[in-house]
Amino acid sequence: MSNEGEPKRRAPEPEEEPEYQAPEFEGKLKRRASEPEEEPEYQAPEPEEELEVPANAVATAVRIWNAAAGQRWRFVLMSIFAVSYVTLQLGAVSYSAALVDLLWGNIQECFAHGESYVVAFENGGTEILTFFGLWTLSWAFYTVNSFIMASFAERLNLKLREQIAAKLERLPLAYFDRHQPGETISRATNDLDKVSEVLQRGLMQVVNSGLTFLLAVILMFSVSVKLALVFTAFASVALLVTRFFAMHTLTATASRQASLGKLTGCVEQAYSGRAVIKAFGRDEASVAEIGKAAQELATASAFSDFLTQSVGPTIRFVMRLSQVVIAFLAGQMLLAGGLTVGVFQAFFQYLNHASEPLTQASLTVNMLQGALAAAERVFRLLDEEEVEADPANPVEPAQPAEGRIAFEHVRFGYTPENPLMRDVSLVAEPGQKIAIVGATGAGKTTLVNLLMRFYEVDGGHITLDGRDTRKMRARDLRQQFGMVLQDAWLFEGTVAENIAYGCPGATREEVIAAAKAAHVDFFIRTLPDGYDTVLAGDAEAVSAGQRQLFTIARAMLRDPAILILDEATSSVDTRTEQAIVHAMENLMAGRTSFVIAHRLSTVVDADLILVMDHGNIIEQGSHEELLARGGAYAELYQSQFA
Known part of the structure; x- marks a missing residue:
């Protein structure tokens, strides 16, 4: 990499080299092209709003289950442990009825004989230890259950993250043009974290709560049908209240997310554009805009938090009313001898166990819906269209590559209904320097993107040393190139x-x-x-x-055999640019080079200059040939150096 060798053709450069600004020239380019009046390059759409309600909850749940292949045994084991935990927990409550009756009977007997009651193994002690053992086993099952569920969730999370990482390597450049970086990052971080958290906490809570509620109600009916029917009536009211709060909470949460996004955008804009804001004296307007967005967020958050925090106390109030009514009825039954003291207290424990799932139902439903919506966004990413697969019998690039590039009647459009390139043909011989010039949005970068197969052509062929690039492995093709981007x-x-x-x-x-x-x-x-x-x-x-x-x-x-330089010296000063151009000329010697440039002083020595407009090559030739022709290139050159 010596510094020998000067450019073959170098026009004298002025001391000041202004950036290209020639609207008249751009208008002439448009009139010369056989394209519509306005046809800008592809613009990425606005990111879609992230909803917290799944479009198809059942299908998403099924897909999560399918994604958990190899880990389902953990979920099955978790379910078994959940059944064991709930059974032991309510079994301990049922056992407490007999234990309390035993102790109450012993205490009454001792009191009748004027004796003090002392607990011993043969006098209730064994039953107390058994009761303690049931709760200990219940705790052990719950602890192991939590560990299994955490392992299941995180392993599923890891698998999905690995799939996303692999997917990103297979996505076409068009995907990244359509989506903001933060949107894709959020799929692999926030969304999967939400899914994992809900699997560990929400799903286990749903399983445990559902089993607890069902078994507790069954046990209540086994004790007293009348009391159980009273509880069922109040539970129905609680479910209606839960549904009401759930619907309004989702709406409020969506409103809060929208307000949060608006505030984030305002703050980001104020930070990124702070120099412009100060230069135009818009400080107060910027602060007012942020303040307005912050106020909207505060209002939306206050309402959302109110609904979230009030649902629990409301459900508890309904269930406390049920306890008052049931206590009155059960008290009468106790006095009438229809219930024992132990069964009386056990029934209220059943009541508490059945009431708590209803209290948590609204929050749990919202949590599960949010997780399913997050999983849908992840699966939507995994379902994105991928780049064309490498051919089964790929053609190998020439070794060493000569660097002859040919575009043969290439057609391309970012969308089928808006073609950008209709019939592009060119030949770059080995060792030539090809300059690509034109107005912003003319298709210069698109041309090299097609060459690198970041996009696939819609028609025609691109060949490297006479071999169709679409018949090569993308990796083998790109190894022949070296690329320096503007960014x-x-x-x-x-x-x-x-x-x-x-x-x-x-x-x-x-x-x-x-x-x-x-x-x-x-x-x-x-x-x-x-x-x-x-x-x-x-x-x-x-x-x-x-x-x-x-x-x-x-x-x-x-x-590399071929170089692509996309405004490679756009960020350096004039003196450094001269040194870089000199070094790049040494590097380009004997190599095919494609140079995208706005400053024509860097490409006047090119072997072939392509003038592009709206995706088409409207002129091509050497610097002297194009100047002598007096066309679009000559006007562009004169606009920069006149």
Whole structure:
């Protein structure tokens, strides 16, 4: 990677090089193209609102069960332990009826003889220990049950996260154009955390509560049909109240989520655009907007919290009324000899066990619905359309690749009804420098995206050394390219690791050589730990221009057959740009290169210049040929250097 060799054709550059601004030229480009008046490149839609109610709860539940293949035995075991726990818990309550009657009888007998009652093994002690043992076993089953359910939920969570990670590798670039990064991240974090939490707490609570309620009601009917029917009447009222609160709570929660999203957007906008806000004196307006959004959130949250917090006391009030009525009726039965003291207290324990599930029903239903809605969003991601699978019998790229690229009557559109490219043909011979110029949205980046197979063509062919790229494995194809994007992205890790990202086995000497060729070695050595300095948080401590140099060094180290440079020097100053252009010319020597640029001073030496508008190539030729033609390129050149 020496610094020898000058550009083949280099126009003299002015001291000041303004950014391209030529609306008249853009209008002429539009008139020359055979496209509609307005046809911008694909724009990502607004992210969809995340609802907390599943569209198809049954289908989602079935799919969760199917996803738990290999872990279902844990759920089955949890169900067995849940039945054992509930049976022992209510069995202990039933046993307490006989125990209380025994102790009460012993106490009365001792009192009749003027003696003090002392508990011994032969005088109620064994029964007390048995009672204690039943509760201990119940606690043990519940503890083991919780552990099993946690294991089931987290293993299912892990499996779904692994599926999401694998899915992201198979998603086309179009998916990422349509969705915000935070939306996809939320699927693998917040949504799966919600599913896991509900599986561990909510689902186990539903199983335990359902079994407890059912068994408690059965036991109440076994004691007294009349008292059980009174409880059933009040329970029906409680269920109606629960349904009422559940519906309104979901509506209030959705309103709160919408208000939260609005406030988050306002705060993010105020933070990201703080310089513009201050420059235009919009500080007070920005604060007022945030304050209004915050007030809306406070109002929505207050109402939502009121409903959430009031449902429990309301249900408890209804059930307390049932206890008052039942206590009055049961007291009469006790005095009449229809109930014993032990059965009387046991019935009220049944009543408490059956009442608590009703109290928690509203919260549990909302929790389960939210989890199912979250699972639906996860499955929706997993159902997204994937990139085309690699061919069964792939064609291998030439080794070594010569770098001849040909577009043969290529057609492409981001959506079928809006084609962008209708008939694009071009040939890049090995070792040529191909410049791609045009207005914003003309299709320059789309052209190289098709070349890299980030998108698949709708018609025509793209060949590499005469071999159709769609017949190659995508990985094999992309290994022939080195790419430097306008948005310089660095990963968390050391400087050396970032430069060697495309060549993990590179030696430190090779990394340093690439950094020197990219004119970034001196800066790296000024960092605290040099090449071992850790970059974190998207390398915020490093300027945009320096990040650009790192990515250029990364491409240089890869030493590819074909280079793609998408505004590779857009973030560097004029002097650094000259050094980078000189280094890139050395790197491009003998390699096919595609250079996207707005500043024509960086591409006047190109072997072939493509002028694009609305996805089509409207002119192509060398710098001198296009100037002599006096067409769109000549007007663009004059607009920058006149």
